[in-house]
Amino acid sequence: MATDTTTSSSSSPTNAPAPTRKQWKSRAVSRTVDAGNSAYCAVCDELIKFRARIRAEQIICNVYVKNRWDRVEHYHPACYEEAGTPYGEPNG
Numbered sequence: 652m653a654t655d656t657t658t659s660s661s662s663s664p665t666n667a668p669a670p671t672r673k674q675w676k677s678r679a680v681s682r683t684v685d686a687g688n689s690a691y692c693a694v695c696d697e698l699i700k701f702r703a704r705i706r707a708e709q710i711i712c713n714v715y716v717k718n719r720w721d722r723v724e725h726y727h728p729a730c731y732e733e734a735g736t737p738y739g740e741p742n743g
């Protein structure tokens with residue numbers, strides 16, 4: 652004689668609306684390379700050099716991980732394109 656004491660616990664999921672907090676997204680900007688720049692490209696690992704004659708550009712990315720600022724990455728514009736613009740189209 653088995654007494655069935657199965658209690659079906661119906662869990663009600665709390666569908667509370669997520670608090671509207673600012674979603675920090677990694678983004679890229681395009682900046683001219685300054686004299687004395689010492690940033691290395693995240694793709695080719697070469698120094699992004701300042702050149703006096705041409706207006707060299709670099710892509711600077713603020714990288715956010717889990718909604719928190721994690722790091723800054725620098726790219727040659729060509730390298731950034733080659734990498735498939737990982738942080739979106741640079742604007743600046």
Ligand SMILES: [Zn+2]
Pocket residue numbers: 692693694695696697726727730
């Ligand atoms: Zn590069």
